[in-house]
Amino acid sequence: KPVVAIVGRPNVGKSTIFNRVVGERISIVEDVPGVTRDRIYSSGEWLNQVFNIIDTGGIEVGDEPFLAQIRYQAEIAIDEADVIIFMTNSREGVTAADEEVAKLLFRSKKPVVLAVNKVDNPEMREAIYDFYSLGFGEPYPISGSHGLGLGDLLDAVIEHFPKKGNDDDDDDKIKFSLIGRPNVGKSSLVNALLGEERVIVSDIAGTTRDAIDTELKYNNKEYVIIDTAGMRKKGKVYETTEKYSVLRALKAIERSDVVLVVINAEEGIIEQDKKIAGYAHEAGRAVVIVVNKWDAVEKDEKTMKEFEQKIRDHFLFLDYAPIVFLSAITKKRIHTLIPMIELASENHSLRVETNVLNDVIMDAVAMNPAPTDKGKRLRIYYVTQVGVKPPTFVVFVNEPEIMHFSYERFLENRIRAAFGFEGTPIRLLTRARK
Ligand code: GDP
Structure with a gap:
């Protein structure tokens, strides 16, 4: 998915626009730690194009001075995004800070779409002409609070998305990432891993489209380690901030089939580990x-054994x-690591036979009757697998409202007992039979 970043000095209205673009997608229902996403990274959609969007304003770097802050935010946008929305504000006109941001963005050669916020009515359009001086062509007048002009702005943004090439050539490769706080x-x-005897690392220059990933072969199977360069290079000031590392983690999780949640045995499990693991689970990754x-x-x-129990207690959702x-x-x-990744990945895209699946479910119902509500009993007609990555099942019933969370959990456990699915979340969706 293409990535769009919003930059601009404080108070120009970046988060208002971010929230408008993201819409309700940001509210996530599951009861898993970390899922109330930090409101800096989420996905949006415009004209059937799905993309991810970053609000760089949400990333603050220590107590650096104002100008340094916005410079870091601009650098993050340049590093992370395919297209940048440069936000300014009609009320204050072009400021020195805007010019500073413009200079950085200009040098980066990334596509930039200039937005002038707080143009709340047509009479205020006059104000946008000053902004041509920033050197990014036509300024797009918008009003975050009134929701005006966003369509034209997003039209211009998706215009700059990288054209889809033969990008799917690595679909059969197992993509994995290593996620965890710094220094684990x-x-x-x-x-x-790369130093292992049986691992053959691809010749980067020739084979890797995306220089930040590393391709390797093991047992004749191909793997891609997502964002390995990002993992190894360290040095930029903002790389040490928690928000930025969360952002990197989310980006890597998004592109992975399998996520390795790395924990430091010396320090035990801390809140941030749970949060990161929560993201991976929520995204449906192995x-x-x-x-x-x-x-x-x-x-x-x-x-x-004791450490294992501690992990199980902390990560109930990752059983x-x-x-x-x-x-x-x-x-x-x-x-043992790569074989484990392979196992998780196989289960992640495992399809089970419908008739066996239904036998399992009917046995389960016989063993533990479905819940009732106001004298009515839930009737399960049949179950079918509708997807993989993660394996997703639809349970057809008489009245979905009667389905209870704990009963879904019970069915999931029966499915797991029958088919395994070690290493992968599975999803159960309850639907009324038409
Ligand atoms: P990253 O920030 O998660 O990429 O962590 P690094 O790979 O840079 O490692 C952080 C520190 O932990 C370094 O000083 C490593 O030498 C050390 N370290 C990494 N793995 C191990 C390990 O298995 N055992 C021990 N004792 N130290 C390790």
């Missing part, structure tokens, strides 16, 4: 939990995710 050992893990730095933990026979204990430094159990 993601880059060390990547290096350890998940493997990786406990790194296992070498640094003092242990006896019980330590691993399907396998856990691997390893060390990037000593390389212990590194060789």
Whole structure:
């Protein structure tokens, strides 16, 4: 999906526009930690084109001065986006800060669409002419609070989207990413993986379209590690902020089939780990939990079991995710990682037979009758798998309102008991039979 970033000095109305573009997509229902997305990254749609959008204004870098802040935000937009919406404000006209942002954006050579916000009525259109001086062509007058002009602005934005080429040539490759807070050992893990004897790393120059990813082969299967360059390069000031690392994680999760949630064994599980894992679950990606730095933990026979229980307690929603204990430094159990990724990926795109599935469900109903509501009992007619990545099932019933969360959970458990699906979330949707 193309990525659009909104930049501009504070108070020009960036988040108002962000929220308008994102619409209700941002409200997420599931009861999983971390799913109330930080309102900096979400998806939008215009004229059937789906894209992701970043509000760089939501990313603040320490207590740097004003001008430095907006410079960082502009750099983030340049690094992360395919198209940039440069927002200004008709009330204050062109300011020095606008000119500063313009300079950076101009040098980047990324496509920029200039928006002038707070043009709330036609009489105010006069004000936009000053903005031609910023050097990005026609300024688009908009009104965030009145919702005016957005259509024309988005028309101009999608005009700049990269044209779809033969982008689907790596659909058969297993794409995975390593997600976790700084210093859990993601880059060390990547290096350890790439150094494995049976791993063959593709010749980057020749084969990789997207230089930030790394392609490899293992057992004759092809894999792509998403965003490996981003993982290894460190140095820009904003890379250390939590919001930015969340943004990178969300972008990587989006492009992955399998997400490795990396936890530092020395430090245990913290809130940010849960949040990141929550994103992966919510996005419907396969998940493997990786406990790194296992070498640094003092242990006896019980330590691993105890740590595993701790993980299960913290990540109740990830009960399907396998856990691997390893060390990037000593390389212990590194060789188990790729086979685990393969397993999770296979289950992620597993299709089961409809008749077997229905036998499982009918047995389940016989064992534990469906819920009732106001004297009416839920009747399950049949179940069918409608999709993969993640496996998605539709349960056809008499009245969907009677379905209860706990009963859905029970059915999911029966499906898992029958088919496994280790490593992947599955989705159950309840629909009325027509
Ligand atoms: P990243 O920020 O998640 O990419 O983390 P790095 O890969 O840069 O690792 C952070 C620090 O942890 C470095 O000093 C590594 O040497 C160290 N480290 C990484 N993996 C291990 C491990 O398995 N065991 C131990 N003891 N240290 C590790």
